[in-house]
Amino acid sequence: MKDFYKILEIDSSASLNEIKKSYRRLALQFHPDRNFDNKLNEKKIIDIIEAYKTLSNEKLRKKYDLIYRNKIISTQPITPYVFLKKIQDIRKFIYDKGANKVSKNALYNCLEKLLSDKNIKFLHLNGTHNILKQIIVEVSRYINFLQDIDKDKIIIKLYKLTGGNDEMIILVKETIKQNENKYNFVNSIISKLTYKLKKMFNYLYKFRIPI
Structure with a gap:
């Protein structure tokens, strides 16, 4: 490549x-x-x-970036910190591109690969309690950017990552709920603003008010 x-x-x-x-x-x-x-x-x-x-080309770059990032992950020395760093890099990637421009399928595929059963097993054997918690918190931030069908799949991955630890199970539930509330709050504000703008433009158009 x-x-x-x-x-x-x-x-x-x-x-x-x-x-x-x-x-x-x-x-x-x-x-x-x-x-x-x-x-x-x-x-x-x-x-x-x-x-x-x-x-x-926006579409070609999205496809290339997915392969490119997966290749970088596969060629790096495997450590729990590498997994955490790559998951944190997703946040920067989303903010740089803009949430609306990030492919939901590409995001899911990236998370699914990082949280494969093999990698989760590796993290259980080699990762510290703190790194596992940071990964859970980080991944929880991205769940609302996924399609509904993929959200549950990644949430199941997070529960697997807890290894049955009560503290981390609670963390998964709380972080998902917190981020969902934030996401819904932002969407609610956007919907209200969109409605008001449409109403205003309809009024201006009705009375032919120049803008």
Whole structure:
């Protein structure tokens, strides 16, 4: 798998503007007219164009990012802290992209892979009580971004992660409830604002008031 972020010399959280800026710079640097009969640079410019076409396209980038992140996870040394760090990185990814732009399927697949039965067993054997609690709290924040059918599957994973520990079972219940209340509260405010805006625009349209 080609590392398109490395090819374009950007971070994986780069914005579309940063992607375009880096592409223009590299395309100019490795343009065939400037590197006549240089086979290495010919291959380089092909990779640059391929990377740009993928990362500048929202749908293609979502698919690529899922594979890219899973590859990073699989090539890192396995430690409980790595699992915690990767789960924490999801939050940054959601905030950088915007919750509405994150693929629900991609988010579920990522969480499902991180919380596979094999990984949960590993965390039970090697993880500290504190790391397990942090993972539970972190994952609970993402559940409301999932489709309803996938929410229950991830919640079951969290209960498996508790290993039957009473304290952590209570933590799962409380964090899920707290985040659900926050999510519903925010959605309620958005719904009310949307309703008021629609009402206002309908009024302006009815009386042909210029805006």
